[in-house]
Amino acid sequence: MPEHTLSILVDNKPGVLTRVTGLIARRGYNIESLAVDKTQDPSLSRVTLVTTAEDVSIEQIKKQLHKLINVHKITELAPEDSIDRELALFKVTVEVDRRSELIQLAEMFKAQVVDVAASTLTIEAAGERTTIAQLEELLAPYGIVETARSGKLALPREKT
Secondary structure, three states, rough: OOEEEEEEEEOOOOOOHHHHHHHHOOOOEEEEEEEEEOOOOEEEEEEEEEEEEEEEHHHHHHHHHHOOOOOEEEEEEOOOHHEEEEEEEEEOOHHHHHHHHHHHHHHHOOEEEEEOOOEEEEEEEEEEEHHHHHHHHHHHHEEEEEEEEOOOEEEOOOOO
C-alpha cells in the first residue's frame, strides 16, 4: 500500500488529536508517523500524519476528517511537492579510542554529538527519513543503546 503524508490544521484544544487519530484507527489503518505542535498562530496546531492506505481509502479518510469540527484544513503532501525532515537521537556505545571515528561518521551525515558520557555518545541527526535510516544502519555495529525519532515533519513547497 502506498504511503500518504497528511498535513492537518486543527484547533489547539484538548481532545482534537484523539479524535483525528481515532478516526484513522477505527478504519483499521496504522499511523506510521505522527508529529504535532502549535503553529505561528497559537490557537492552531499542525498534525503531520503518515499512514499507508490505498488512494480510494485515503480520499475517504480525508472526507471524514473534514467532517470533524476542529479540523480547518487537510493537505496531502506529495513527496515532489513538499519538504520533509525527521529528527533522531541515537545513544551509541563507544570505546574511548573509537570516539573520533564515530564523530567523523556523524559529521558525514551532518549530525552532531550532543552528549558525551563515559561509554556512550548521543548523536542528533536531522534529514530525510532514508538518510536517518542509513545513519542508523552504520551506527548499529557500534551498539545502539537507545533511539528516539520525531517522525516526519513536512510542509508544502511554494510554487514559483
